[in-house]
Amino acid sequence: MQLLSIGIPNALKNGGDCLKHGIRDMKIEGINVDMNLDDRGNITFFNINVEDEVSCKNINRIKQHISEIISDIIVNQIDKKLIKKIIDKYYNYFNSNEKQRIANIANGILDNDVNRETFKLVKKEKIFAEIKDFLKDNETIDIEGFVNFRLRDFIGELSEVVDRAVDEYMMQKEYDEFIGLLKYFAELQDSKIDVLNILIDEDGKFRLYDRDNNPITGKFLSDITIEFSGAELGDDDMLISTLITVAPAKIYIHSVNNMKNKEVLDTVKKIFSGKVFICNGCSLCLAHEVRK
Template sequence: MLLLSLGFTSDKCDVYEKINRLSSGFKDKGINIKFVENDDGRMHFIKCFVKDEDSLSCDLKDVKRRFDVHAANLIYEIIIDNYQMDIINRIIKNNYYYLKATEIGEISKKCADVLTGANLNTNENYMAFISMKNTIINKVHEYLSENTDIMIDGFLRFRLKDINMEVNEIVDRVVEEYLIEKEYNEFIKLLKYFVEIQESRIEIVNIVINIDGSYSMYDDNLNRISGEALKELIGDGLDGEQNLDDLLVSSLITMAPMFIIIHNAANIRNKEIIETIKSVFSDRVKICSGCDLCLKRNPAHKF
C-alpha cells in the first residue's frame, strides 16, 4: 500500500534523516515501511509503502491515518528547514529593498528564529510561531487525508499561499524591532561619546533605589545630591517635564561621574534603566551587593 509520494527540489532538501526517523517510529510498533526513490533531474521523489501488508495485525486505513499525522509534521519540518529562507528573503527584498545587505542578513536570521521557535523572547513571537506551525501542519494533514502524492514546491505555491501573509506580518514586526533597536544603539553610542569627551563634575555618584522604586543620589561623602545641588552641578539642563528615569539618566550624563554605584537594585521598577546606565557608562558602573548605604540608609526622600 502506498502511504506517501513526496516530491521536492533535489538540490534543496535533505529529508533522509527525517524519513528514517519516521520509519523507525513505525517499525517499533511492528509496521515496516519501505522506500523507493527516483530522480528526474530537477525533482526528487521518495515513495513510502507498507511492507509485508499481509502480516499486519492492524487495519491499513488506520496505519494510513497514523502515518499522515507524522508525515504532516515531517513535511512541516522540511518546509521550515529548506524553504523558509527563500520566502523570508523574497519578502524582505520586495518590501525593504532599501536595507543594506548586512541588515537584510540580520533580519532574515531573526525572522527564521521566530519561524523555527528558536527566538521566542516575546509573546508576539511565540504566538506567531504557534500560528504558523499549526497552519502548515493542519493544511498538510488535510491534504494528505485525501491524497498520497504531494510536491512540496507546488503545495507551497498553491495550497499555502495564505502563509505569506503571516510571514509578511512576522517580517514587518521583526524589521520594526530591528530598526528600533538600531536607533537605540546609535543613541547609546552618541551618549557614550558625549560622556567620554566630557570632564567629570563629580567623582562618585551613589544611586539608592528606594522601596517604592524612586531614586536618591549621594556623592562620594554620602551627602545627598538634592535638586538644588544638581542645579549647581549641571546648571539649567534639567527639564521639568522629564520623568524620573529620564531625569536620572540625563543627570548622570551631564555630571559624567568617574564611578556610579547602584544600591538596592532589586527595588528597581524599570529594569531597562539599569541596562541603559550600564550601556552608557560601561565599566564605570558597579552594582552594590550590600553596604551601610543599602542596609541602614535606604532613605525615604526622592527626586
C-alpha cells in the same frame, strides 16, 4: 509498491532526517515501510514504499504519519526559508547583515513560548489537514511547491511577522544610534565628580551621593537644565541627563532591585561602559535600610 514521493529542498538539512525518524517510528508501530532517495539537483525526493500485506492495509495511517511529518517540517523549517525570501523580496534595500538581524528577530517572534503554543500549533493543524487532503489524490508532493501554491495564507502571515520584525529592528537601530550619541556627549564632558553613588529607594526614586555617602545637593547640579529638587530624582530621563552632565568617573548603583524600569540600568551601562558597578550591600545600603 511505491506509495508516496516527497520532495524536500536540499537546503533543509534536517528535513530528510525528520522523514527518516518518522519512518523509523512507523516501523516500531509495526508498519513496514521502506524508503529510497532520488536526487534531482536542489531537491531530493524521498520515495516511500510498502511491500507486505499488513502495510498495504495501513495506507491511510501511513499517509497520516507522513502528513504530520511534512506539516512539522513546514512550520519549523520551511518557515525560516520563507522569511528569508520575504525579506530579500520586499526589503532588498537592507544590507546582508541587516537582513540577517531582521530574520533573527522574525524567527524569535515565531519561536517564542506564546507563538509556539498558539500560532505554530494552529498553523500546523491546518497545514496537516491540507496535506492529508492533497495526498488522497496525489502520490507526489514537492513541499516547497506545495507551500507556494497551496498555503498562501501561511505565507501572508509570515509576511506580517517580517513586517513586525522590521519595525522592531528599526526601533532598535534608532535606540542604538541614540545611545551612541549620548555616549559621545558623555565622553566630551569633563568629569565633575570621581565617584557617584545612586541609591534607589523603595518607591523607585533615585537619590545621589558622593564617594563619602553625602547627599549631592541641587546647588552642585545647578548647571543642569532640569528641575532638580534636593537629592531626589523621580524621572528616568532626568537621571540620564544628570549623569551625562556630571560625567562621573565611576558610578555605583545601590538597591537595584527597587528599580522600576530595568531598561534604564541597561541604558546607563551602555552610555558609561566600564564605569558602572552594581552594589550588593554596603554601609550606604544599610543606612538606608535603617531609615526605612
